[in-house]
Amino acid sequence: MNVGALDGIRVLDLSRVLAGPWCGQILADLGAEVIKVERPGNGDDTRSWGPPWMKDDAGDATTEAAYYLAANRGKMSVAIDISTPEGQDLVHELARKSDVLIENYKVGSLDRYGLDYQSLAAINPRLVYCSITGFGQDGPRAAEPGYDFIIQGLAGLMSITGERDDRPGGGPQKVGVAVADLMTGLYATIAIQAALIARQTTGRGQHCDMALLDVQVATLANQTMNYLSSGKVPGRYGNAHANIVPYQVFRASDRDFIIACGNDQQFVALCRAIGLPDLSADPRFITNADRIAHREQLDGLLSEHLASATADEWVARIHAARVPVGAINSIAQALEEPQVIARSMKVQVPHPQNAAFEMVASPLKLSDTPVQYRAPPPMLGQHSHMVLRDLLGLDDDRITALRANGTVTQHPDFQQENEDILT
Template identity: 40%
Template sequence: MAILKLQARSSGPLGGLVVVDLTRVLAGPYCTMILADLGARVIKVEMPDKGDDARHIGPFVEDGWESVSAYFFSVNRNKESIALDLKCPEDRAVFDRLLEGADILVENFRPGTISRLGYSWEQLHRRHPRLVLASISGFGQTGPYRDLPAYDMVVQAMGGILSLTGEEGGVPTRVGVSIGDLAAGMFAAIGVQAAVVERMRTGVGRHVDVGMLDCQVALLENALARQQVDGRTPAPIGSRHPSITPFGLFKALDDQMVVAAGNDGMFVRLCDALGAAHLCDDPRFVTNAGRCEYHADLKVLIDAALASRPVAYWLERLRVLGIPCGSLNNVEDVMGDPQVRARGMLVELPIGQSRRLSVAANPIQFADAPPARHTPAPRLDQHRSALLQELGMDRSPLTP
C-alpha cells in the first residue's frame, strides 16, 4: 500500500494535523479534546466491546435501551471512534495504517505498556520519523516511581496540592475538580504543539513525556518560594491568600462574596466604599504585611461592614471603584451567568437520541474567528466503516 496522509480538518489553528488517540478516562482525553477543539482531527482508538473506561463511569443518561455516560461525553467531543485490539494482527494492521497518515499519537498507558505492544518510541520513531508521540502517565517515563499506578487523588496528595487546600487548622481537602488529570492534559497539549512547531523546522518528531505528579509540582507557584523564604511549611488557610490581604471570602447580608483588594490603593478605596475609612488609619492595616499578620481581625471588621447590604449591592458599588470582587457561584449559577453565556463557554450537544447536555467549551478564543462547530462524543466504533474506506482497507461504500 502507498503511504497515505489522512484527510485533515481544514478549520482551526491546528487544522491540517491528524491525531491518533489511544487515551482513556480523563488526562489523555482532555488533552486530545483540546487539540480537537483547536482544529486537529482526532481519531480515538478504543478496545472492542468495552471502549474507553470512562464510558462506564457515571452519571449516566438513560436513552431507551442505551445508557450513555455523561462523564465520557464531557471530554470526548469532536472525535471519531474506531475499536481496535492491538493484540490482534488484523487490527494492528489497521492501527499501523492509521499511524502512516497521522502527525501525532497520544497515549496514557502505564510506562512500558505501549512498548510491550510493539510501539515503543524507538520503534515508532524509526518507522515514522515525523510522528510526535505524547505519553501521559502518573509519574513520567523515568524515575523511581515510573512503574507505579496513579489517579488524580494520588498526585494531588503527593504533589503538595492537597496539603494546601482546606480550612485553616482543618484536614487537607481534595480540589473539587480533577486537577491532577486536567493539568496533565493541558501540559500535554502544550507539549504536543511545541513538538509540532519544532518539527516544522527540523522535519523530525519528538517524544513528549508528561507526568501527572510533575504537573502538580509545576502548579505549586509561590508555595515553593514561601517554604524556602519563610522557613515554614505552607498549610491550608481556607479561601484567603497567603501573601495579600484582604483577598478572600467575606459575608454580606444575604450570602458570601469574594473581595480582592490587591494593593494599598485598592484597600483605601475599599474602606471608603464600606463606610469604614478609619480602617486605613489603623496601625495594624496600614501595610499589606500588617493586614496579612492581622488578617483575622480585619476579616471580622469587613464582614461587619458588608453585613448591612446584600451581595448585589456591594458588587455594583465595588466594581464602579475598580475593586475586584465577585459572587460565590455554584455550578447552576455558572451555567446561567451572563458573562459565561456571552463568551460562548457552554456548548449544547445531543447525548443519546432524545436529550441534550451543555459542556464547557474551549476557553481559547481567536479574534474574528467564526464560532467553532462541535460534534458530540462518538459512539464506540462509530466511524469504523468510513475510516477503513479512507485507509483503503474496506471496499464497502461509505456511510452517508
C-alpha cells in the first residue's frame, strides 16, 4: 500500500452532520487514521437522514443513509456515551494518543464533560483541536447553533443567488448543496494541516476556531470585493455573471446550455462561431464594460438567435472556436462525462453490506502520496472493541463491563472486529 501524505497522524472526530465529518473524511483520504466517536444507539444525526438508503448485495434497502455515507469514508466508528464519567475518561485517553481532534458542539457544550480545548491541551499539549460552529467561539451569536441554510441567508449568499425579483421565479435561493458546511470543512482541513506544520517548530498544538458564517462571508470573494470597491450592493443575476457578459445560460431550440465568454477576444470568436460576426463591432458591445452597460440588449439579441438551433449544434460550433461552452448535465449525466470517467471520479469501496458499493472519489491528485480508500463509511460502533483493545489496551473483561453499563456499544455484526486498520 502506498504511503499517505498524513500517515502517522491520528484524528479523533467528535463531529457530526457535514462540516466536521467532511473535514475528517479528507484527512482520512490523505492517510490519517480517523476515529469517529458517536452516540450509542443513534450515532451521527445523518445516519437517519434517509431515504435514500444504501442497497445491500441483494438490492434491498439497508439502514445506512446516503447522506451519512457521503462524508465518512475511511473512518473507524467507536460508540461512546460522553455524558458519563467513564465515557469521558475513554475520550480523554483517546485524545492523549491523538494528534487532532475535530468537534462541532455548541460553544461551551463540551466544557462540562472536560472535553474542551483547555482540558484536553493539559492532557496532550501537542493536540491540534479544531472547533467548527455556526458563529465561532466569541461574538454576540457565539452560543447559537449554526445551520447551513441560515448561514447562506445571513452571509449574503442567497441575496446573490437566484433570478431577479422582476423575472419569473425571481427571489433569493439557496445553493443546491450545503456550501457553507462543505467550505468550512475544507477550510478546517487547511487550518488543521497548518497547525500540524507549525507544531513541528513549536512543539505545541493549538485551537482552530472555524465558523460557518466567517467562511461563507469570506467565500463570497469577488462579490464582496465588488461591494467594498463600489459601495453598490450586488444583486441577483440568475444564471448570468455580475462582472462578465455574456457569461450565462442560454436557451437553444431544445434545451439550455452555457456560454462563458471570458474576454473581448473570446467575444469576437463567439460572434463569428454563431454567425453574427458584426455583433462584436457594435459600439455597444466592443468591450466587456460596454457589454455590461448594455447587458439587456445583448442578451435579447443572443437569446433570439440561439433559439434557432439545438444545444448540441451550438456547443459544437462554439467549442470549435475555443470559447468556453458546455451542456447542463444532471448528476447522472455528469458522472458519465468522459472527462469525469477519465479522472476516475467514481471509486468502488467495498462495504460489509454491499461489495460493489461506489462513492464519488476525492478530487485530490497527488503524484507521490496518492489518496487512499482504505475503508468504507463505518457502521455504528463497528470498531468499538478493536479501538478500546488495541489502542487503549483495555482487556476483554473491561470492554464487556463498559458495554454492559451502556458506556460503549458495539455493532452487532462486528462483535469481534479484528480488522487491522489501526496504525
